Amino acid sequence: xxxxxxxxxxxxxxxxxxxxxxxxxxxxxxxxxxxxxxxxxxxxxxxxxxxxxxxxxxxxxxxxxxxxxxxxxxxxxxxxxxxxxxxxxxxxxxxxxxxxxxxxxxxxxxxxxxxxxxxxxxxxxxxxxxxxxxxxxxxxxxxxxxxxxxxxxxxxxxxxxxxxxxxxxxxxxxxxxxxxxxxxxxxxx
Amino acid sequence: xxxxxxxxxxxxxxxxxxxxxxxxxxxxxxxxxxxxxxxxxxxxxxxxxxxxxxxxxxxxxxxxxxxxxxxxxxxxxxxxxxxxxxxxxxxxxxxxxxxxxxxxxxxxxxxxxxxxxxxxxxxxxxxxxxxxxxxxxxxxxxxxxxxxxxxxxxxxxxxxxxxxxxxxxxxxxxxxxxxxxxxxxxxxxxxxxxxxxxxxxxxxxxxxxxxxxxxxxxxxxxxxxxxxxxxxxxxxxxxxxxxxxxxxxxxxxxxxxxxxxxxxxxxxxxxxxxxxxx
Numbered sequence: 001x002x003x004x005x006x007x008x009x010x011x012x013x014x015x016x017x018x019x020x021x022x023x024x025x026x027x028x029x030x031x032x033x034x035x036x037x038x039x040x041x042x043x044x045x046x047x048x049x050x051x052x053x054x055x056x057x058x059x060x061x062x063x064x065x066x067x068x069x070x071x072x073x074x075x076x077x078x079x080x081x082x083x084x085x086x087x088x089x090x091x092x093x094x095x096x097x098x099x100x101x102x103x104x105x106x107x108x109x110x111x112x113x114x115x116x117x118x119x120x121x122x123x124x125x126x127x128x129x130x131x132x133x134x135x136x137x138x139x140x141x142x143x144x145x146x147x148x149x150x151x152x153x154x155x156x157x158x159x160x161x162x163x164x165x166x167x168x169x170x171x172x173x174x175x176x177x178x179x180x181x182x183x184x185x186x187x188x189x
Numbered sequence: 190x191x192x193x194x195x196x197x198x199x200x201x202x203x204x205x206x207x208x209x210x211x212x213x214x215x216x217x218x219x220x221x222x223x224x225x226x227x228x229x230x231x232x233x234x235x236x237x238x239x240x241x242x243x244x245x246x247x248x249x250x251x252x253x254x255x256x257x258x259x260x261x262x263x264x265x266x267x268x269x270x271x272x273x274x275x276x277x278x279x280x281x282x283x284x285x286x287x288x289x290x291x292x293x294x295x296x297x298x299x300x301x302x303x304x305x306x307x308x309x310x311x312x313x314x315x316x317x318x319x320x321x322x323x324x325x326x327x328x329x330x331x332x333x334x335x336x337x338x339x340x341x342x343x344x345x346x347x348x349x350x351x352x353x354x355x356x357x358x359x360x361x362x363x364x365x366x367x368x369x370x371x372x373x374x375x376x377x378x379x380x381x382x383x384x385x386x387x388x389x390x391x392x393x394x395x396x397x398x399x400x401x402x403x404x405x406x407x408x409x410x411x412x413x414x415x416x417x418x419x420x421x422x423x424x425x426x427x428x429x430x431x432x433x434x435x436x437x438x439x440x441x442x443x444x445x446x447x448x449x450x451x452x453x454x455x456x457x458x459x460x461x462x463x464x465x466x467x
Contacts, residue, residue, distance in 0.1 A: 014334045015192020022341055029349055033356065052309055054349045057357035058302040064369055067377045091378050094437065101222040101439060107378055108299040109230055132235060139233040162375040164368055187233040
């Protein structure tokens with residue numbers, strides 16, 4: 001028989017409900033950590049949990065073993081510019097001026113674009129040129145260089161992998177394209 | 190009974206509000222610093238335009254940013270200033286979450302892990318509001334329960350970040366051997382050689398690598414204990430400062446340092462006050 005007054009019993013039930021919720025949360029969190037990703041991502045609940053409640057890891061092994069590069073050259077006034085590694089330039093500037101956080105974000109955009117174009121590389125270049133991400137990158141490059149007289153752009157995306165045994169690097173070219181920026185449609189609808 | 194932890198009183202009301210203000214201030218600084226690049230990116234990027242009414246309501250700020258990104262950021266700054274100054278109202282916290290979620294959507298091409306952590310922490314801040322008062326039969330038991338539930342879930346969110354990261358490193362041969370630090374020194378866009386010869390010795394790399402793994406895994410357990418809580422949080426601050434400077438991930442490191450405020454208690458602030466003004 002319950003001897004508690006109604007107010008106390010409501011309070012007790014609330015306490016129990018909170019404990020049960022926390023336990024369920026911990027249980028699902030542990031499950032999404034220990035289960036293989038194939039199983040976790042096959043279910044909406046566990047997949048959402050893994051993406052939002054149990055975030056990370058951010059600095060995983062493959063991310064520390066290689067860097068993704070995007071080299072750019074612009075053809076203006078009948079001559080090619082030197083290879084422009086804007087990401088290295090941005091990072092060097094950031095090291096000198098650590099309040100220029102925007103330079104790191106600029107690098108993130110180029111990495112995002114290169115990553116998404118990489119996923120299209122089985123398509124021929126005509127299709128790649130029509131893709132949303134390629135148009136965005138093209139407009140971003142032209143906008144950043146502030147030069148409307150660019151005749152051609154050369155883009156080269158490669159992965160630089162460090163080899164600790166020989167203290168050397170391996171370079172894997174992912175794509176290299178030369179195109180006229182004026183042929184590319186506008187990025188925004 | 191353990192259930193009474195959730196219903197007896199609002200746990201750490203002052204500390205949770207300071208934590209919320211920390212998140213607001215962090216968002217404000219991040220907007221100011223990334224405004225220019227975000228505007229340049231939005232100018233060339235198609236923001237989502239949902240068809241359904243629910244989608245339109247959810248992404249209304251994103252749609253505003255698509256029309257005029259500068260007007261959106263001015264409105265966001267106004268909201269953040271209000272959220273910083275006002276009492277812990279549910280509505281300001283809800284709007285703060287709404288803003289951080291939309292910031293994530295707008296800046297998706299330049300988003301990183303810190304943006305997901307930010308909107309999840311702002312999500313758990315909603316139940317940690319206290320105004321207006323929610324009473325059922327003239328009692329605030331239900332309000333206390335959702336407040337304390339939000340607090341514990343927010344703490345678990347941060348603990349999970351370290352648990353996942355610690356386990357990932359523990360199961361990685363590269364981290365266990367200390368080789369990971371040699372790799373990090375060759376990351377062209379992250380490594381900042383403030384101490385150039387720091388990672389050149391294999392034994393030091395091995396020790397530092399295991400210190401990282403141990404810190405991340407011990408944090409999960411020790412942050413709940415009475416005696417080790419403050420030392421592990423202090424270690425966490427140093428660990429994140431190291432990430433900030435050497436690995437050039439300032440936004441993530443700063444957010445994690447701010448997130449530690451949720452593990453502080455009101456008494457910690459009282460002690461600090463006494464130390465400053467005895």
